[in-house]
Amino acid sequence: MAFDAYWASRTSLIEEERSLRRDTAYIANLTESEKKAEEIIRKIRATEAKTIWSVEHEEIPALFPGMEFLTARKLIEETQLFKVLRKMPKGGLLHAHFDATVDTEVLFCIALKHPAIHVRAPGPLAADTASRSPPEFRALPVSQFGIAADIASSDYVGGTWIPLREARDRCSLGTEVFDDWVIGSMRINPTEAYKTHNSVTKIWQKFLSTFVVSKGLILFKPVYEEYVYEFLRSSIEDGIMYVEARINFRFKTMIGDDGEDNVDHAQWVEIFGQVTDRIMQELKEQGREDEFYGARIIYTAVRFISKKELEWYLEDCIALKQKFPHIIAGFDLVGDENVQHPLIYYAEPLLRFKERTKELGLDIPFIFHAGETLGDGDHVDQNLFDAILLGTKRIGHGFSMAKHPLLMKICRERGIPLEVCPISNEILRLTSSMPMHPLPIFFNNGVPIALSSDDPAVFGNLILSYDYYQVLVSSEVSGLITLAVTARDSIQFSTLEDSEKQELLQIWERRWKAFVEEICTLTP
Amino acid sequence: MAFDAYWASRTSLIEEERSLRRDTAYIANLTESEKKAEEIIRKIRATEAKTIWSVEHEEIPALFPGMEFLTARKLIEETQLFKVLRKMPKGGLLHAHFDATVDTEVLFCIALKHPAIHVRAPGPLAADTASRSPPEFRALPVSQFGIAADIASSDYVGGTWIPLREARDRCSLGTEVFDDWVIGSMRINPTEAYKTHNSVTKIWQKFLSTFVVSKGLILFKPVYEEYVYEFLRSSIEDGIMYVEARINFRFKTMIGDDGEDNVDHAQWVEIFGQVTDRIMQELKEQGREDEFYGARIIYTAVRFISKKELEWYLEDCIALKQKFPHIIAGFDLVGDENVQHPLIYYAEPLLRFKERTKELGLDIPFIFHAGETLGDGDHVDQNLFDAILLGTKRIGHGFSMAKHPLLMKICRERGIPLEVCPISNEILRLTSSMPMHPLPIFFNNGVPIALSSDDPAVFGNLILSYDYYQVLVSSEVSGLITLAVTARDSIQFSTLEDSEKQELLQIWERRWKAFVEEICTLTP
Secondary structure, eight states: OOHHHHHHHHHHHHHHHHTTSHHHHHHHTOOHHHHHHHHHHHHHHHHHHHHTTSSOOSSOSOOOTTOOHHHHHHHHHHSHHHHHHHTSOOEEEEEEEGGGOSOHHHHHHHHHTOTTEEEEOSSSOOSSGGGOOOOEEEEOOGGGOOOOOOTTSTTOOTTOOEEHHHHHHHOTTOHHHHHHHHHHTTSOOHHIIIIITOSHHHHHHHHHHHHHHHHHHHSBHHHHHHHHHHHHHHHHHTTEEEEEEEEEOOSSEEEOTTSOEEEEHHHHHHHHHHHHHHHHHHHHHTTOGGGOOOEEEEEEEETTSOHHHHHHHHHHHHHHHHHOTTTEEEEEEESOTTTSOOGGGGHHHHHHHHHHHHHHTOOOOBEEEEOOSSOSSSTTTTHHHHHHHTTOSEEEEOGGGGGOHHHHHHHHHHTOOEEEOHHHHHHTTSSSSGGGSSHHHHHHTTOOEEEOOBSHHHHSOOSHHHHHHHHHHTOSSOOHHHHHHHHHHHHHTSSSOHHHHHHHHHHHHHHHHHHHHHHHTOOO | OOHHHHHHHHHHHHHHHHTTSHHHHHHTTOOHHHHHHHHHHHHHHHHHHHHTTSSOOSSOSOOOTTOOHHHHHHHHHHSHHHHHHHTSOOEEEEEEEGGGOSOHHHHHHHHHTOTTEEEEOSSSOOSSGGGOOOOEEEEOOGGGOOOOOOTTSTTOOTTOOEEHHHHHHHOTTOHHHHHHHHHHTTSOOHHIIIIITOSHHHHHHHHHHHHHHHHHHHSBHHHHHHHHHHHHHHHHHTTEEEEEEEEEOOSSEEEOTTSOEEEEHHHHHHHHHHHHHHHHHHHHHTTOGGGOOOEEEEEEEETTSOHHHHHHHHHHHHHHHHHOTTTEEEEEEESOTTTSOOGGGGHHHHHHHHHHHHHHTOOOOBEEEEOOSSOSSSTTTTHHHHHHHTTOSEEEEOGGGGGOHHHHHHHHHHTOOEEEOHHHHHHTTSSSSGGGSSHHHHHHTTOOEEEOOBSHHHHSOOSHHHHHHHHHHTOSSOOHHHHHHHHHHHHHTSSSOHHHHHHHHHHHHHHHHHHHHHHHTOOO
C-alpha cells in the first residue's frame, strides 16, 4: 500500500471514530470567529503547557497539565487560559450539593454575624492539630445562650456551648488557630487528599465529616437565606446561568429565627425560591437579566435510610412538588455509594413512586447518582444498570460508566447525560489526576456531558472554571468547542421545559458569541 | 413495572453487556472443580480484602486492594491469594523487555564473578545519596584492566575504570552503600515512583536511566549467556510456559569473551537459542518438559532513530529471520512514545518492509507498542490507529485504547490482543493504582488480553504472579477464570504455528486441571 492510500485510510478511520463525539457536528459548522478563538485557545494551551506545566518548581516535585488540583490551584490561577475560562458562559450547573457550595470562609463570616450561633467541642481545643476534634455548631434560642469562654483552656468542659463570636475572640491559641480549626474542618486539604487519606475509603471519612460541621451553620434560617443568596451570586459571577441544586432533606426541620428547630421543608423550598426571585429581580434592575435564568432543587435523601423511611421522603418530595412545581426538579439518593445501599435495594419503593407520580400527573424525574466508584462489577458499579432501568434523566458522576460499552450506547441514544465532576473525582481519589480521568472515554463514546463542581466548598473548586480548566488542559482532541458543547448540553439536559430551554439556549448563544469575539482580540 | 419484571430486565441487560467478555463463554461451561475453585478464590479474596487490605497499618496511611505495588509488595507476598497464584500455569509471557527481566541483585552477582567487568563514575561516590551519579559498567580486555581503588575517595579521578569486584571491596563508604548505589541505579524505588518523580515525564527519566546502567553488564557475552538462562529459569519457576522476549538491537555489537566489542546480532540470537535449547534439555532430563515450550525474540529498534536508520534495522531483522526462522518472532519499535517519533513517522519504511517480507515469503509480524500514554487525541494516542492500520499482530500496552470504542471493536473482531502490563503502567504513572487501570474496560469490550510484566527488574514485579494478583484483587466481576482466559489467550495470540499452539494449549489444560484440583483442597 502506498503512503497516500495509507494516509487516506488512516484519516477515514479517525473520522469514523470521531463521528460519535458530540462536538464533531458542531465543529463542522464553526463560524470564522469560533475557528479563530479555538486556534487562539489551543496556542495558549500549548504555550502554557511548556512555560507553566513543564518547568522545575521549587516546592512541587512534578508539574504537569491537569495535575492534582489542590497542589496546582495557585498555578492554575496564574494562567491566561484560566482567566479566559472565567468569562465563559457556562450554561447550567446541574450537579452541586447545596450544603457545600459556598466558600467556607464566607460561611464562617456569615455565621459570626449571628449571636445565636454557638460552638462546642468534646474537650479543650488542642494546640497540636492532629489531636483536634472538629467543632460542632448550633443556633440556640436566647434563653439557652451560653457564656463567653476560652475553648482552648484546660478549664473548658467538653460539650459546653460557647457563643461563636466570643469563642473566637477568647481563644487563647489565637483567632488564627481558631479559624484554621473551623475552616479546616469543612475543607479537604492537600495533605489529606494526597497523603494521609489517599484512598477512596479514607478520603470519604474526612469528606463526610465536613458536612457534619457545616450543617450546624447552614441549617439555621437566617444563615440559610444568606447562604442561598451567596451560592447563586457566586455562581452567576462564574458564568453559571442556571442551577439545579441538590438539597439534602435528611433533617426534617432547620432552626428558625427564634432558635427553635421548627422550619419545615416547605419553608426551605419557599426561601430558596424567594432568594432566587430576589436575585433575578436585582439582576433585572441592573440590566443583567441575561446572566441568570433561575434555580431549582433536586430533592435528595441519603442512601443509608430504610425502604420505609424512603417512602416518607418520596411522599415529602411529592408534597413539595405539588406546592412548588417550578422549584422541585427531580429526586435523587446521595451518600457514599461504596458503603451504603445500592439502588436495587430501593427498587420497589422507587418503582411505586414512578407509578404514583404518573397517576398524580407530576413530573419528578429521577436524577440518580450512580457509578461514583472504582468498583468493577460490584453492586456500586451496577448502580448504573439500575439508574438507567429506573429511567434516570441524568446520571450523577457515572464515573464507572467507562467500563460499560452497552450503557454508554444507551446514554448516547436516549440522551442520558453524565454530570461529570472532574475535581471532585480527583480529590475523592477516583482518579489521581485529570489525564487519568475517564472523561475522554465518555466524549469519544458520544455520551452527553454536563461538567459540574459537586461540593466546591469542600474541594476548593469554588468556581466551575477550575473544572473547565482541568478538562481543557488534559486533552489534545478536546478544545474550547468541546467545552461549549458541554455548556449547551447542560441546558439541553436540564429539567427546564422545552420552550425554556430554547430561550436559555438563545441567551447562551448571545453570550457565547460575545465571549468568542473577546477571545479573538487576544494575542496568544 | 412489578419488581419481578424489573429484575428480569435487569438480569437481561447485565447479561447482554457481559456477552462481549471473553470469559463469558468459558464461564458457561465450567467443570464442577472449576466452579469450586472459583468460589474458593473469591472467598479468599473477600476475606483478605478485610483482614489485610482494610486494616490500619503503622507505616502505610491508606491500604486498599490493588494499591501502589511498591508500597504493597510485602503485604501482597503474605497473602494466601498470592501464594496460590504463584502456582498457576500462566501460558506465554508476551511482553517483556529482555534487558530488564533478571533481578538486578542477581545480575549484579553474575557481574561480580567476571574480572573483566569494570565500573566508573563521573567523580567520587558521594556519601549523600541525592548527589550520586549512576555508575557506568563495561567489560574491558585484559590489556586495559584497571587497578583497584576506592571510588568513594576524594582521590578518585572521575572516569577512571576500576575492576568491579575491587571497587566494591575497597569502597570506603562500605559494600552496603556500594551495593545500594549499583542496585538503586537499576531499579525504581517507591519514593521515586510516588513522590519525587510522580509524573509520566519524570518517572520515564529515571526509568530510561536504569537501562543505561544495566546495559554495561548485560552486553558482555559471558554475562549475557547467564542472563538468558536466569531469565528463562525464573520465568519457568513462575509458571510461564513460553516466552516472546523483546530484545533491543540498538547497539550493533556486544563485548565478547576477549573484552572486544565484536559479538554481532547473529551471535546474540544464536546464544539465545542455544540457552533456550539447553534449558529445555535440562527440563526434559528432569521429566519437566510440560513446564516450558520455548522462547522467541521480538526484534526491537528504538523510536528515536531516523527513517534511514530504521531501514538498516529492518534489513538486519530480515537477515536474522532468514538465519533463525524459529527464533525471530516479530518486529517492534520501543522507547518513550510520549517524546519520540510516532509510528506514522516511520510509515513508509514500515509499509515497504511489509511488501518486502511478503516477496521473500517471510513471516515477521509487527507487534507494536502503541498507546502507552495518558494523551488524548495527540500523536501518541494516535499510534493506536497506525498500529492497527499497519497490521500489528498484537499491541504492546494499548493503555490508551480505552478511549477508542471503534478500535476496541476492531481488536475484538480481528483478534488483536493487548499486552497489558498492570504494574508497569502503575509505576510509570499512567495509573495511580490498579483499581484506576483501564483493564476492566478492555475486558468488558471483549478485547483479548495477555498479562505481562514488561520490565520486572526495574519495577520489582519479578514474577508475573504480582501482576496477576493486582488484577485479581481489583475487580469483583473478574475472577480466577478471567485469569485463565488471559493465560489461554497468551498462547492463542502468540506467534507460534497453529499446531504448536494446539500442543501448548493441551499442555496448559493439563497443568490448569491439576492447579484447579489443588485449589479445591484449600479451606478458604
